[in-house]
Amino acid sequence: LAKTTQPISMDSYEGQEVNITCSHNNIATNDYITWYQQFPSQGPRFIIQGYKTKVTNEVASLFIPADRKSSTLSLPRVSLSDTAVYYCLVGGSYNTDKLIFGTGTRLQVFP
Amino acid sequence: GAVVSQHPSRVICKSGTSVKIECRSLDFQATTMFWYRQFPKQSLMLMATSNEGSKATYEQGVEKDKFLINHASLTLSTLTVTSAHPEDSSFYICSAATDDYSNQPQHFGDGTRLSIL
Numbered sequence: 001l002a003k004t005t006q007p008i009s010m011d012s013y014e015g016q017e018v019n020i021t022c023s024h025n026n027i028a029t030n031d032y033i034t035w036y037q038q039f040p041s042q043g044p045r046f047i048i049q050g051y052k053t054k055v056t057n058e059v060a061s062l063f064i065p066a067d068r069k070s071s072t073l074s075l076p077r078v079s080l081s082d083t084a085v086y087y088c089l090v091g092g093s094y095n096t097d098k099l100i101f102g103t104g105t106r107l108q109v110f111p
Numbered sequence: 112g113a114v115v116s117q118h119p120s121r122v123i124c125k126s127g128t129s130v131k132i133e134c135r136s137l138d139f140q141a142t143t144m145f146w147y148r149q150f151p152k153q154s155l156m157l158m159a160t161s162n163e164g165s166k167a168t169y170e171q172g173v174e175k176d177k178f179l180i181n182h183a184s185l186t187l188s189t190l191t192v193t194s195a196h197p198e199d200s201s202f203y204i205c206s207a208a209t210d211d212y213s214n215q216p217q218h219f220g221d222g223t224r225l226s227i228l
Contacts, residue, residue, distance in 0.1 A: 034216050043117070043204045043219030044155070087154070099145065101155040 004088050004102040011108050018075045020105045022088035025069050031091040033064060033071045038085045038104070047086070048073065083109045113139050115207050117220025125228050126197060132190045132223045134205030140185040141207030145217065146178070149202040161188050195227045 005023040012018045024033070032051050036044035048055055050062040050071070061074040075082060085104040114137040122130050134144055143162050147155040159175075161167040161182035169175045177199075179191040188207075192199055202224050206217035 036216075036219075041202070041222065041224065043115075043206070043221045046216045046218065049216050099157050099160075101147075101157075104154055 003100060004090055006086075006088060006102055006105045008103055009106040009108070011110065012078050013110050014079055015077050018078050018082075018107060018109075020073045020075075020086055020088075020107070021070055022073070022102070023070045024088070024090045027068050027090050033062070033068075034089045035060070035062065035071075035073045036087045036089065038087065044087060078107075078109045080109050080111060083107060113207075113218040115141075115205065115218045115220040117205055117223055119223060120221060121224045121226075123226045123228065124195065127194055128227075130192045130195055130225060132192075132203055132205070132225075134188045134190070134207065134220050136186045136207040136218070139207075139209065139218075141188075141209065142185065143208045144182055144188040145206045145208070146180060146188075146190050147204045147206070149204060149222075151202075155204060158190075192225065195225070197227045200225055200227045 032049055034049040035047040037047050038044040048057055048060045048062045050064050052064050052068060055062045063072040085106050087101050087104040089101060116135045116137055118133045124130060145160055146158045148158050149155045157170050158173045158178060159167045159169045159180050161180045163182050163185050167180035177193055179193060182188040202222050204219055204222040206219040208217050209215050
């Protein structure tokens with residue numbers, strides 16, 4: 001089964017850059033890497049998705065090394081509203097074995 | 112972006128009641144919809160995958176007679192928790208994807224908090 005490993009929690013201060021790394025050693029050739037953000041009592045929200053190298057959008061960057069066994073979500077300048085749980089999800093092909101959410105990383109941003 | 116609407120957002124009912132939760136994709140056709148369950152401070156656990164017009168595929172340990180899933184159209188899937196008991200109290204979340212969800216992200220609803228008294 002595809003499995004991801006992330007730090008359980010991280011603390012930061014407003015204005016800092018936050019990098020959250022996810023390990024996915026048994027990623028398959030067809031697997032994409034997707035990151036989601038979840039606030040309490042809400043469904044996850046899509047942040048960013050990538051396959052290799054670097055992807056950037058208006059809210060985050062995603063760095064994926066050549067071996068693709070890990071990925072790093074980078075939030076450039078966090079604010080209090082970025083306090084949430086962040087999940088990385090690997091796969092999504094026609095195999096639901098891949099749709100396994102890990103523990104997620106609980107990010108707490110302080111003023 | 113793609114919008115998935117889930118209704119109701121919260122249900123409180125007595126033990127033995129059956130509860131239906133709806134999941135709608137508002138601006139795209141969702142060939143595949145997923146149902147998850149999330150307990151407090153835990154991660155999402157996939158319960159079942161439903162494809163339009165066919166029977167749902169349940170994950171191991173999920174009772175199909177307990178959690179009835181119907182995906183009658185490309186924009187609507189329903190989850191019915193039959194004869195709910197307090198241990199069924201949880202946060203239920205649906206998501207929707209196009210057929211080729213290998214490189215398209217899932218779009219999640221905002222969840223339904225089910226409380227069984």
